[in-house]
Amino acid sequence: MTGITSQQEQSAFGAAAAEQAARYVRERVGANWRPPVAGIVLGSGLGGLADRIDNALRIPFSHVPGFPVVTVAGHAGQLLVGTLGGMPVVALAGRFHMYEGHDAALAAFPVRVLHALGAPVYLASNAAGGVRRTFAPGDLMVIADHMNLMFRNPLIGASEPGDERFPDMSDPYDRDLRALLHTAGRAVQVPLQEGVYCGLLGPTYETPAEVRMLERLGVDAVGMSTVPEVIVARALGMRVAAVSCITNAAAGLSPVPLNHEEVMEAGRAVASRFEALVTEFVRRLPATSA
Template sequence: MPFDPAIDARQLQEAVAAIRQHTDLEPELALVLGSGLGALADEVEDPVVLTTAEVPHYPQSTVEGHAGRLVIGRLAGRPVLVIQGRIHGYEGHDARALGFPVRLAHALGARGLLLTNAAGGINPAFGPGTLMLISDHLNLAFQSPLAGPVGEGEVRFPDLSNPYDEPWREQARNIAITRKIPYREGVYVWTSGPSYETPAEIRFFARVGADAVGMSTVPEALQAAALDLPVLGISTITNPAAGLQDTPLDHSEVLEVGRQVRDRLAAWVRGIVAESRL
C-alpha cells in the first residue's frame, strides 16, 4: 500500500521533536556509518546519544556491526549527526523506510550527507582494505524510497547525472592526497541481499562497469537527491566478491577488515568534515 504523504510528514515531525527534547544543535553534515565502521562515532565531542528506539517511527537495525544509535555533537569542530548503524531492505523494511534517516537528517538541518559502507571488491585492483570513493552507482535491487506519492519537500523526478557530488569528491580527493591516505575511485552496485552474490552475478556486474558491490547506500543517495542534499560516498573493500576468492564469504570477515582500516577511514572522514565546503 503506498504511503500517505501527510502521515509521512507527521511521523518525521514527531521524530524531530523527540530529538529536539535532547539537543538544539543543528548538524551541518550527516554521516551514515556502515558495517564495522561505527567506532568513528566515539570521536564526536559533547555527544548527545540516542538509540533509534527512542526516536518515534525510526526503523530498527538488526544487523551485527550496526549499533542503531544517533550521535549529535561536534566532529573536527563542526556540528554533525552520526547515524551509527544503518537499516537495510533485507531486514524487512520497505523501500520508503530506507530513506527515513536521510529525511530526518535533512529535517534537522543537515546540508550534506556522507555515506560509508563495507563492500565486496569486484575490480581485481581493489583488494581488501581499499578505500573507494564512490563515483556512481548501479541500482540492481530495482527499488527506490521515492516510489509512490511525492513526499514533503521532495522532487518528483530528481536528476541523477551527479549522484555523488563532483565538487565535494574533488575536495575529498585533495584531502586524501594531503593526508597521504591511499584510495581508489569506482562504481558501487546495490543488490538487495541478504545472500551474497553468485559468481555469475559478479561476472555480470564487472561487465557492466561495477567496481564494488554491497547491500546499502543507494537508497540513501536516492533519497538525498530528491531533497537536493549533496552526497559523498566511501566504500571500504572488505573482501573479494563471490568467485574471486577460494573461501566462502563471511560477515565476520567484513567486520574484521572494517576494524583494520578504520584509522585510515576515520582520518579521511575527519579531514572531510573539517575542510569540506558545500
C-alpha cells in the same frame, strides 16, 4: 508491512514523520543544538568513528520516532549529535536494510530525518565487496556513481512535500564533494580509489555468475545498502558523498568463502584511516554547505 499501501508507507516514513523525529532530537539536545554541516551514516564495521565525535549525545534508535531496532551485527543503532573536526554533525551508527524486511521508504527514512535536522550534506559509508580485480581488502573507494539493482525505489508512491518528483541522477555523488574527499585523503595520507557501486537486495552474497555480470556492466564494488538513501537525499536537494570500504573480493574472485565476520574485521582493520579521512573531510566543509 502486509496490507499497507505504497502511499501509506510513504506517509509513514515521509516529511511529516521526519520532522517529528527531528523535533525529538532537537529537544533532547536542548540549548546546545547547532545545525549540522553534515549527516553521516556509518556502515558495517565502521562505527568506530562514533568515538571520535566530541561531546556526543547518544540516542538509541529505539527512542527516535519512526526508527525500528537495528538487527544487524556491526551496527550499534545509535544517533549521535556532537562535533567532528570542530564542526557540528549528526551521525547514525548503523542503518536499516531492505533485506531485514523493511520497505525502501524506511531504509531511506533516516536521510529524511538528517535533512529535517538541517544537514545540507549527506555522507554515506558502507562495506562492499570488490568487483574490480585490482581492489584489495581495506581499500577505500569514493563512490562516483551507482547502479540500483535492488529494483525498488523509495520515491514510489505519493510525492512527499519538499521532494523533487523526478530528481536528476546524472551526478548523484557531488563532484565537488568527491574532490574534497580526495583532498582530505591526501592531507591525512589515506589513499583513495574511485568507482561505481552497485546495490543489490541481499541478504545473500552474490554468486560468481552475478559478479561476472556486474564486472561486465562496469561495477567496481557491490553491497546491500546506500542506494535508497542517496535517491532520497537527491530528491530533497542534499549534496551527497559516499565511501565504500572494500572488505573482500567478491565471489569467484577469491577462493575464500564470504562471511559477515570477515566484513566487520576488514572494517575494523581500516577504521583508523577511515576515521581520519572523514574527520578531515568534515573539518574542511564550510559552515554552510548548501
